Amino acid sequence: MELKLKVIGENRYELDVRGNTCPYPQLFVELALKRVDGTLEVLTDNPPSARDIPLILERRGFKVESKKEDSHWRIKIWK
Amino acid sequence: MEVSISLENIGKFIGKYSLGRDGGRGSLHFLRIKIPAGIINSKDLEEIAELSKEYGRGYAEITDRQDIQLHWIDSEKAIEIFEKLYKLGYTTDLCGQGFTTAGYGDVRNIITCPLSGKISKDVAKISIKLTKYFSGNPEFIDLPRKFKIAFTACGYDCVRAYINDLGMIGVDDGFTALVGGSIGSSYPGATIAKHLPVFIPEKDVFEFVKAVVEIHRDYSSRESKNKARFKNLVNSWGIEKLLKEIEKRVGKLERFEKLDLKPKAHIGVGEQNDGKYYFTLPIVGGVLNDEKLRIIASIAKDYGSGEVRLTPEQNVIFVDVDDVDSIRKELEKHFTIYDKESYYLSIACPSDFCGKTKDVHSKDLLKKLLTVDGDLKIGISGCRNACGCHNVFDVGFVGKLVKRGKEIVQVYDMFIGGNSKLAMKYKENLSPDKAVEEFKKLVNNYRNFKASGKSFEEFVRWYCGVET
């Protein structure tokens, strides 16, 4: 099984984890952050993940911005 | 362009394990471990006690679907916990309750008669087989919404089959079914299941259940979460159309019209078919801790066969007991063995963890109500989702938060007269103290009424001023 990261610009990646419940969106983000540098934009429709991901990553020193778009969130993470 | 990333060891857990959302008592996540048919041996119980101690601050709760639920789970430790459960052979509910759209529903733990095989036909076997089949099966983890199944064959409805999506009721050498029950607020509102008047031979029951879940998967609405429960499909199709669709998949079924099913919970002490005994330990609100789980495991080993049954009333039943007096004496060293039936029959949801109530939470209110003299069955839910079955118990309370002046306060609506049918709303917006007061009043009135030989149903009609 694999995760697909979409390249959406120079050092900009998008990770679509919609349809995944806790703790997977958070775990997938961690795997992705191990692999890429730059900006990661995460799409999640799981409200607890939209709550947890910014919390945990900010605690670890990442800059994070979260925005609601229709029925999902777009969480931008700067590495 | 895409970058592929390996899921490493996470892949094997997807679809089989998840954490649920908490929002109270400082807990962010719960872990609901499915205990197939509610049957667990002492060794596994000790292992779960260890998980509770290591990852859940020692707290553990028996749910009304015979799961064991832990709280305060750190999502960063999830994989470690899943790995341990995987080795033990347990899975969890897939808690997609956070999603606002239809989809990602799974088959929940199958409620099973807790005395299956001990006083009646063994339905646990088929229930366990089905639980294993559905858990993590990629074909059944994106249902329009969750699907709830119950199995019993003891002659009573001891599993609240009437409020499950599918209730399988043992009759003769097979089953008949109830369909489309669900008491939550989703469309079209609280609904008691209808009888699907067919006979399902035992050899066909697996395929029958699978067919019904497939119909939910293929035809229940995905338009919105609110319309996606199976009860909506059953209501809009009607029984005949549903039956036709089932028969398309499993072949013609013999008609079976007569079903006279009374609700009854298994409590107390009784003799099993093999001459041994079962013994029920009441657990108020299902709340235990790791130490108590260990004590239960050890007593089950020393005084029975090592097996315990979790009940839909959030209690524990010890089975295969030789000496009832000795087990009671041993249990009394660690637990209170109440005689009053309401301690065994009442349930309350975990609204304290869910975060939908303020003080006084569901389980705390239950504790207060149980101290009132009387033997009524109480169900308490923190909100309209009805996890505490408030609308189908003798007396029910459902919480809501309301604005009083500048403050948001906890109040409860009171329902009476449920029990395999929907209860009537009796009072609204009671403060927790007022709820206890109203309950006391009701109990006193019922006591006097009962003295004249009348039933609780008659009392409810009289008390609510409904013409008979």
Ligand code: SF4
């Ligand atoms: S009834 Fe409401 S408050 Fe209670 S557990 Fe269910 S969702 Fe939470």
